[in-house]
Structures are given as structure tokens and as C-alpha cells.
Amino acid sequence: MLLLSACATEVAPQGGPEDRTPPKIVNIYPDSGTLRFSDNRIRIEFNKFINVQSLRSALFFSPAIEDYEVYGAGRSAEIIIYDTLQPNRTYTYTLTNELKDTRGNALEKSYTFAFSTGNKIDSGFIAGRVFGRNNRPVKGALVLAYLLPDTNRLYADTLNPAYQKPDYLAQTDSAGRFQLNYLVEGQYRLIAINDKIANRRYDFAQEEFAVPFHPVRTGMTNVLMRFALEPDTTELELQVAEARHAHSVILRFNRDVAPDSLSAQQFVIFDSTAQAFVAVYDLYSQIEGRREQIVLVTDSLIEGHLYAVRAFDVKDRFGFSGDSLVAVFTGNSTPDTSTILWQPTFADSTKNLLELSAPSPKGRTLPLQFSGPISRSSLPQALVLELRIGKQYQPVDYQLFFIDATRAMLRPQRGFELGAWYRLTVNHGKLRSALNKPVRDTLIVRHFQIVSEEQFGTIEGTLTADSAGHVLLHAELLGTNVFYPILLTVQPDATGIAFTPFTLQELPEGRYFLSAFYPKNPNPSIYEAWDGGRPFPFRYAERFTVGFDSIRVRKRWTTTGARLRFSAIELPDGKAP
Template identity: 30%
Template sequence: MAGLKKYKVVLLPLVFTALLLSGCALQLPPEGGPADTAPPEIVASYPVPGQINYGEDYAEIEFSEYVEKRSLKDAIFISPAPEEGYELNWSGKSVRIEFKKPLKENTTYYITVGTDLVDYNNRNKMAKSFNLWFSTGEKIDRGAISGNVYDKNSEGILIYAFLYEGDSVNIFDNKPLYVSQCGESGEFELKGLRDGKYRLIAVRDNFRDYMLQMGQDEAGVTFTDPVLSAADTLFSDMNFFMSSTDTLAPEMQSAVMTDRNHVLITLNEDADRKSVQSENFTVIDSATLKSYKPVFSYLQNGNGKNLVLILNDPGLRGDSVFLKATGLKDIKGNTLNEASINLTVSDRADTSVTTISSVLPSDRLNLSNDYPELTVIFNTGITPEEFAGRVAFTDTSGNRAESETVREDDVTYKIKITQKLESFTDYELTADLKGLAGVNGLKADTILTFPFKTINQLNLTGLFGKLTGIKDPAGKRLVLEFKDDPQIKYFASTGQNGEFEFDKVKPGKYFLWFYDSPGEFNPGSVFPFRFSDRFKFYKKEIELAPRWSQTDLIFDLKD
């Protein structure tokens, strides 16, 4: 067969019988020696990439080593999809892809073997996708689209390319015309695309059905619909962030009283903290026709799936008690308009005493001295008036720092320091809880102190540079994201000529990325459909050393 060696394996009868008796597969890993960590590769194909006038009813691929046959079924994508599909027939390290019906005339086909393919010995994955394109006619479609998916687990995510029909495109009821798969670092490439306008969707296809399943698959969108033509055959930097496609309202799965005053509600997904308000819940005793409103409501230990309501010991009994929720939202904004669930009651005594569960940031030895924010989380509800009179942030001489308090929910308060603090100086957060009574009447008898130390400003660093490769570089946003903790981010806006600066930055390794908007980043949405802001990551990781700012960095968007 042209371009591909054929292997003919002859087994002696005695050897074949021994293999059958031992139950061994014909693909055997080598014995001894160092562990195999090399990813499988494709070393030959038929046809060769770019071949025209191809008239066979099959294609063939040869691997560098034995691979798991079943893994190829999840890793191979053929675009456009052959009519009535195909079959895979193996011979040693080679596989023949036999099309059940002849391929269409004058059509460019694109076969991708993605990174879900693993070798037989140690299940090493393909390092990057392999692409084979050929045409049944006299020319190859030359359109190509490339980019990256940025996600903590981007490997294996599929890129769907839907071709517009006239002015419309349907991404929900149709399978994509072309499919590719992300490599280990999230990169992807689609080649051999015909001219036309495309909508691209990145999908974590959990069912491998090549259909976007709302509420089940995560998905991402990019900033535009690329249009391929003879004059414009290449689009790059089509980048994605992934997000949930949830369109369903949250559901209450259970409601249980853990004692006379506390109700624990379990949801099927994370709730939006802002919608967890006491007025959104009602406890109804259908035997007495009485209803009760919670005194407090909040997320249990910050877990959005577990909500806690605090009642004022209503003395509930029996199995005719229900909990009604209204206006409860998930983090995507889907709203539970109204729902009720049976409430399992308890007459167990409430012995809890008010205390502080945690204080953030947890790193108390490196507190920023530039208007830092502290978060105080209690184990039970506390009113803003009680908080203001009992919690203070001071230096060690007792001088109170200027601050504002923001109630995030009934147990969580944020203290925003509105003045600059001294560098490398000791401070403390003090909570005088003496005499503070909970709904059960039990009073706390403690003063809690949490010591902090501001960071040594001499150890801070910075990044200064210029954004280039864009027609109008002014007013663009840049994000400096800490590699080990993506929650740590610094933001900057470009000046008139694209210049930017990040000052007083914690030393460490960072990712730098830009987005084309003056405000908050818009990741876009699959439904209702909304393009994302254009964004791009700087090509390399940036390491910022203590006490030494990096200057003159050029972030070229054309690079």
C-alpha cells in the first residue's frame, strides 16, 4: 500500500496455542528495562497529508508502538463525517479506516487522531493531535483555524466548527461539520476547511456524541465568527475560556433540622450567595397552619450546595412540616421561582456558642499594606450592629485603622481598609464576643485575636512594558495572574501608546494576558449566545524576582 509498510506476522501453531492457554493478548508490553513514558506517535499514513484525487474507500495510519484499540474510537474524528460511518480494522501497529460508502466527490476530508489515544504499555497519551487531510478532487481546501483553550484541564476538549447556511447557524440541533481536539497544553488546529463563515464552540463532550448538551457539557465561545475565503485562509488566536452551560434552576434535594434552631438544606448545585436571604425561605407547619421565617440564612462553610437557616426554636414536631424557597438562584443566574420540600424536624438542643470560624487571607504574615481586605466568617448569624461594635483592626498600640465593613451574608463580613498600612508592621484583628448571645440564648465568653504582619515592601516587584500589534492600543486591559493561585490577580490598563505597568506585585511566577475591553472581562455565553471579549495570553510564563522589577516587556499581539 502506497506510503505505508505492510506487516505480515506468522505465528507457529505451538506458540499460538500457548498464547491461547495463558489468556494473553497479542499486544504484549516489553519485560524489564525502564518504564515507558514516551507518548505514541503516528509515523506513516495513507494517503499522505495534502494528497489530491484520492479515490480509495479507506485510509490507513501506522503508530510508533502498539496502542489501545478502544482508545482510538474516542480519539478519531473525521470531517466531514463519512456517510454511514466507518470501521476500524487492525494489523499490528497499523489501523485501516474503511469507509462504508464511497467518499463524496471534490471534497476535502480531515482526519484527526486526538490526545485521548493511549499506548498499550503504560497508557501514555498522544502529546498532540495528528491531522491528515486529503481531497477526492483536484484541489485541497486550504482554510485553517487555530487557537487555545485555557482551562485547568484543557486536554481532550473538542473544538466544534459549524458552517453557516446562509445567514444562520444551528449549534444545538446539528453536529459540527469539522471537529478537532485540544492537545496537552490546550492548543488546537483545524485544517482543510472549505470557504465560508464558521461558528466555533469549545466543548467538553462528556458523552462523545458530537452534540452540545446544555446543562451537561461545559462549553466556551470565542470573540468572532471567522470567515474563510481564497483571500483569507488562516485565522489564529481563536481562544476560549470554558464555563458551565447550565440553564436549569437549582433544586432542593433535602432539608433537615440538625437541632431545634438549625436547618440544613442540600442543593444539587452551587447557589448564588446573594440570593440566600431569609425572606426567600418559609417553614410551614401544615398541621397547625403556622409559618416561620428564618432569623439568619447563609452558606455552610462557604459551600454553595449546603445552606443553613437559623430559626428561633419554633417547637416543630411531626412529619407535616415543609420548607418553601422562592427566588433562589444558582451562580449562572438561573432562578428557582418557588419550590417546597419536606422538612425533617428535630428536638435536639442547640448548644452552639458564637465564635469565628475563619479569617481571610489565611497568609497572615504577608498582608498587603495597600488598602487590604479582610474577611471574617462566623459560625452563626450576627447582625451588622453586633459586628461593628465588637470587631476592630488595629496596630499593636490599639490605634484603629480606617475601614469600611461590607456584609456579604449573615455570617460573612468583609473589612475594607481605607488607608495605607505601614510596611513590615504588626497589626491585629480583635473580636470581643463576650456576652454575645445566639438565638438559643447561650452567650459567648471570649475575646479572639488574629495577628497580622504587613508585607515588606522592599521585597515586592513589578512588571512594566508595552502592548503592540494592535491598531489602537490605548485603554486595553491586562491581567497578571499568579500561577500557583489564580485568585491572585493584578489589573492594568494601557496608556495612549500601549504602555502598561504593574507595581507592588508579589514575587513569583505569572501568566500575562490581554483582553480587548475597558471594563470587566466578558467570557461570552453559549445560550443566550454572546461573543466573548477578544483575549490573548503572552507566549511565555513570567517569573518576577523579589526587589527587582522587570521592565521593557513587549507584548506583541501578532506574535
């Protein structure tokens, strides 16, 4: 039982400029590494007045000590241990950056100290780095370490970090580095979390996590982990249905679903009052209150009638569905008086359009947005795309990729030509609504030039790796979350090392970070996503590497000499396999 008490109220000195510096530990008792410790008191001195409540939250013992008290006064704190310490055992205590001074400044990183009740102290260690999904180092990530007994393989299979307390923990510094010290020698499972809930456990689907891409043992100094977000595998739920007006029903699920994976045939509406089915013509998505909603376009609804809507085989963005997706609502006969128009996202005669277009299997596509749901089959009759050849515009064949009834992506059959001028005309007189009714009879025309090749630069470099296989290399344009991929085939030479050249073309001007990973899929697509593994049931991440310096790309220039390297996976003695 942990008794929360303190013998004094800590008050910071008043006056002077505002203090933003982190507190520091200036002295401890016993000294870290002390042998034959028989006392029951730990004393810690700081350079600043400490918030004792934050010290309690920041303190972690390994092995666990349950019965202790924390006292604090000013710059000093004392921990009195009431549990009986086991003989010939190494104990560690860690202070995380939850510890704050009385002005709210947090400890810069975690610190671990150790003492032994016997004649020796455990000296195992593991060090590494944690990166975010943006490939930048993560400060303050909590690294949980679980000892995997050699004699109990079942423990490794059933270890669930959502419930199991870690044996050791550490926090990353501003460079994403961590070091676990005073460990029992052996194999460990490491899981890094951002610990938003501050419970030192992984909270499923609520927190990011990171796991290594190889087994981990004491003595390793370069264990790399990168954050991923585990999909929520709980059952998808249809929470609310609401008739917004006479021809639309808004559906709210407990998490986002992908509208481009849905069709009207997946929804059935039944009028319980009239004992009749109501037709669903199409659907679209909209954002309201930061939540995505699906809007069904329906036949006429009757005020006061009671309706039920059922959804079939609806999946969230990770492919998970629910069994009973049913909701009831009351009819609304309010007419919809909104006007449906194409809403161009660019001005007439815009140059360098689609410069920051994210690479995709469809190539460069032009997004089309309408103010209301349209009849998908009527859009090809209403839309004309023309390419300027000389001084004349000539029609070109095109493809439409619908996201929902209000959004589509447009591309010429042969793709957009770099530097070419196009004219796009939408004749609303030929356009129909999703209810197959005419819309406002107006003509909207836009001329635009696709970004020219002169606006792009190139990166040339070399990837160094020690394993044969496919590697997906990404160049991320900083500040955009846009990645430019290239698929490489790596084949080491007689020395066991491969120096694989790469060229990334058609890169917009800016600064880039490089990263790469080995996909487990033997026949990967260039657009394949990195697999970050799973905390439970445990699965290793795909092996990855990140660059540590940004690369400048300029228009019409080739930046040469870029380097990206996969670090060797260490063996416990520090050698590479």
C-alpha cells in the first residue's frame, strides 16, 4: 500500500525572472551501485524546490516495492521503505520526467539508480533510440522492458503490456535515446509508448507504440524503434442516425469509416410506421465537430414516422467491422433548398497545379468537389477536359475515381502531362443530383497548367545494407506529410554489404528526410505501408532505418551524395550477425 503524505508544503522562492530550467538531481543516498545495502531510507537532493506529488508519480521501483512513503521539504525528498528487501537482490528506482519543480518545469529525462542487498549488482544494459511516425526522434517516450525467462516460453506468448507491469523502464531524451541500466542479464521485450494516460502501461488503441524489429538481449546498444498506431479492433458501432431533411440521413459511427469503400446497397432503411422500405440512392461523407459522418441520400422521408436503418459489411479504415449496425430515427420532411455546384479549389489560369501531389497508383489526379450529392453517372456528360495543343484546346479522354457522391478524382487517360495547359468545363445543365433531379443551369470553366518538370529536383545517393531483399526507400518533404517512394533490390557482395544506388526524381523544391524499410511481403508494391508490429499478440516491426540530416532539393538541380544506411543488428557481445 502506498501512503501519500508529506511533512511540509513546498513553496518556491518569489521574485526574479521566470524560471524555465529543468530541475536536477545533485545528490542521492545511497550512492548508485552501493552493495550490501541494509537501510530502509532513500534520500534525494535537488537543485530546486520540488513538487512532492509529482515525485510520487515519477517514482518507479524494480523489482516492485509496494509499501513505502514519500516525504519532501524544499529541495530534499526522502523515501521510507516498509517492505522487507530481498537478500542478494539488485533494486533500481527510476525517476521519470513526470517529476516537476514547484514552477512546473519537468526533469529533462529519466534517471535510474541502483543498490544491492548482496555483494554484487546486476550490470546488464540495453540502449537505443525511439523515432516518431515522422521519423524524428521522440523526447519523453516511455520504454517498458519485460524480462523473458528462458525457462518459460509461455510467458512471452501471453505477455500483455496493457495489464502487465514492466520489470524496468526508461525515458528517451531530446535525441530519442534511452538506456536501461542495472538489468538482470537475459532476453527482453521492449515496448515504447507515449503514455498519455500516465499509468506506465500500454493503453490499447489509445496510445502510439513502438516495438523493435529483432529480439533484444542485454548488451545491445542500438535498438531502434519507431512509433505506430495500432488499429482499434473493438467492434464497429453505428451510434446515431438522424434525418437532417426529407432526403438525407446522417449516420455516426464510433470511429471513421472509408466512404470510398461504401455503396448505397450496403444500407437498408425501413419505415416502421408505414411498413415499407425506403430507397437509398447514394451516400457521401462530411466532417462535423471533428468527426466524420456518412450521409445517406434517400427517397422522401415522412415527418413523425419511425425508421430503422441497418448497415451491412461496413468496415473502418483498418478493415474492422461490426455485427449489429442498426439505429432508429424519426422522419423529417424539411425540404433541402441547397444548390449543387462544382467548387473549384483553384483560380482560373493557375500555374504549377498538382506540384505537391502525393504519389499514388493512379498517378497525378485533380480533386473535384461538389456542394451537394450528384448523380455519378451524369458527371461524364457534364464534364469536358481539354488539352491545349498549339493555340487550340482539344478534348481528351479521362477517368473518374469517385470517393463519394460529392467528391471525385480526375485524370486524363494517359495521365497529366507535365507543363501542359488544360481546360476543364462543367456544364451544370447536364448534371443531375443524386435524386436524379436537374441542378442549377450554369457553366464553370477553369484553365490550368500542370506543374512543369523545371519545378522539380532530384536526389541521387546510395543505400548501404547487409541483407538481401526488397527495400522501400521514402523521401519525405518536410512540413507536408507527403512521401516519395522508390523500390530497390538489395544484393550484398562477397563482403556481406550492398551499396545500392538510388535516384528520386520529380521532387518539389524543399527539404527532405530519407527513411527505408524491408517489407516482409516478398512482392511488395511501391506504395506498401511500413508494418510497425504489435504489442499483443506480439509481432516484430519491419526492419527500418532513418536518415539523420535533411537534404535540400532545388529546382532543376540534382542533389548528389545522399547516404542512408541500415545499422547492423547486434549480437549480445556487440558483434553483428
